[in-house]
Amino acid sequence: MDKISIPWLTICVCTCTISGVGTNNIALGKPATQSSVTYGGTANRAVDGNRDSNFWRRSCIHTLHGETDQWWSVDLLSIYRIHTVRIQNRGDDDGFKFHDFEVEVYKQSPGHCPGANKTTCASHPGAANLGENVQLTCAEGTIGRYVKLLKLPQFISSPEDALTICEVEIEGVLVHQCLKDRQFHKHAGNKMQSSNPTNTGLTRAECSRRCYYDNGCYGINIRVTDDECQLITEFDSNTLADDSGWNYYRLC
Known part of the structure; x- marks a missing residue:
């Protein structure tokens, strides 16, 4: 297994593999x-x-x-x-x-x-x-x-x-996703203004891990004063804004 080091988070991932047979119309009903x-x-x-x-x-x-x-x-x-x-x-x-x-x-x-x-x-x-x-x-x-x-x-x-x-x-x-291809990128002093942010109440590490394994999550907001975490998903409208009280971490 490979180990991926991310700020405050270490994740073990397996080698990518391809499984199953071709699925008919995998686009049906997708966003x-x-x-x-x-x-x-x-x-x-x-x-x-x-x-x-x-x-x-x-x-x-x-x-x-x-x-x-x-x-x-x-x-x-x-x-x-x-x-x-x-x-x-x-x-x-x-x-x-x-x-x-x-x-x-x-x-x-x-x-x-x-x-x-x-x-x-x-x-x-x-x-x-x-x-x-x-x-x-x-x-x-x-x-x-x-x-x-x-x-x-x-x-x-x-x-x-x-x-x-x-x-x-x-x-x-x-294909079993290659998580090693994804990393958090910090945007200091910025907050992603989301139409539907998810306030997790989790620790920073737990929040990061949840986003990392959630296919719909592409970033997190972390409040500087107390590490309050918000998950940002693909399915809501979002705008990156200046906010010194937060740091935004984009998952790519």
């Missing part, structure tokens, strides 16, 4: 986000299990028109070796908007961990056909938790361009 929303086309529609390719039957996502950074992402909540990504394109008139896209995979949250390393699963040059269910086979050794679908910005030229698709299905094999 999803996207660069923006318009026409009510929220990110969760792409993991609702409904392949209906008609946007107006409320099964497809839609970002703002003309964005230079158009993306959709899903958190699989565990680490997987990812084999296949299937994407259902719209079958109505706006299906032409799905073109020149790439699928990226991250072990760490690209939104919360600056510089998170990515693996490119696959790229798709040109446009998908109307109503097409595009199947992409990931490059060998594609392992991660976060799967991000993005339109390549160099091909976004029209002010009417947007990312709009109807379903994303992912197949993969569960």
